[in-house]
Amino acid sequence: MPIKVPDSLPARATLEGENIFVMTEYRAMHQDMRPLNLLILNLMPTKIVTETQLLRKLSNSPLQVQVELLHTSSHLSQNTDADHLSSFYTTFDQIKDRKYDGMIITGAPVENLDFTDVDYWDELCQIMEWTRTHVHSTLHICWGAQAGLYYHYNIPKYSLPSKLFGVFPHTLIRKQSPLFRGFDDVFYVPHSRYTTNHLEDILAxxxxxxxxxxEEAGVFAVKSEDNRRFFITGHPEYDPDTLANEYFRDLNKGQAQNLPAHYFPNDDPTQTPVVRWRSAAQLFYTNWLNYYVYQTTPYDITKI
Known part of the structure; x- marks a missing residue:
């Protein structure tokens, strides 16, 4: 998928180095088609890493996607340069009167807090309410999924006895779902979280x-009956070394940390992790964009 991003966004050089098609603004303006307008609310502290991971997965179809990056104004990011935010990000007040074909709400490392104790919770609730009328399809990831399930359906999250950390096998409940078209019977997804949703709450x-x-990681993928909201509890967009970096970061801080499960060969952290989730991750994001955004969004975006 040609991704249209600002020329100087750091992710652009990274993706072009991986032979991923990143469209220049000039070329995008001269294509006779309406691009999909996609908004990413990036709640992660390492914003540049998350931008690159998501843009990589949104980059594999002939569709043109115009991506905008959003951050909360009620929380001051301490891990991203202020110049980067001012150059490439917008705030909700600046875009609240616009409409979007798709939106992604990322996870955030705040799952041990009650939702209402998160300093940007009120702003996030305002944004999630706004998506009902201004976004055709919204994808919530990890803590973003737990927040969305709680806000829209009053489904709580529960603390786990220990951190769920690793790459876990998954199976499909709805094998005919277009979201998982092309998936193997068993597919792998990275997880890194301290909380979970209970199966019975979803089914009720x-x-x-x-x-x-x-079986190990619990609920993974849930959608609303009207296909407007999707919730995934893992991180299919993670890079090969994301879990390793997290593991060694915590060790260097002196924090007790279990090895990520099913990740290092022979559970040996000196060995290079084996990637088993890349193809499923690419399919997942491509399917969401194709079947639940492009195929169903109105051509006149004002009719969303």
Whole structure:
């Protein structure tokens, strides 16, 4: 998928170095088609890393996608340069009167806090309410999924006895779902979280459909019956070394940390992790964009 991004966005050089098609603004303006307008609310502290991971997965179809980056104004990011935010990000007040074909709400390392104790919770609730009328399809990731399930359907999250950390096998509940078209019977997804959603809470909500689960990681993929909201509890967009970096970061801080499961060969952290989730991750994001954004969004974006 040609991704249209600002010429100087750091992710552009990284993706072009990986032979991923990143479209210049000039070329995008001269194509006779309406691009999909996609908004990414990036709640992660390492914003440049997350931008690059997501843009990489949104880059493999002939569709043109115009991506905008959004950050919360009620939280001051301490891990991203202020110049980067001012150059490439917008705030909700600046875009609240616009409409979007698709939106991604990322995870955030705040799952041990009650939702209402997160300093940008009120702003996030305002944004999630706004998506009902201004976004055709919204994808919530990890803590963003837990926040969305709680806000839209009053489904709580629960603390786990220990951190769920590793790359876990998953199976499909709805094998005919277009979201998982082309998937193997068993597919792998990275997880890194301290909380979870209970299966029975999802099944008790008639407006939700359970799509995929893991025996070890629990609920993975859920969607609303009207296909407007999607919730995934893992991180298919993670890079090969993301879990390793997290593991060694915590060790260097003196924090007790289990090895990420099913990740290092022979559970030996000196060995290079084996990637088993890349193809499923690419399919997942491509399917969401194709079947639940491009195929169903109105050509006149004002009619969303």
């Amino acid at each position: 909500q008639p407006e939700l459909e359970l799509l995929a689960v893991s």
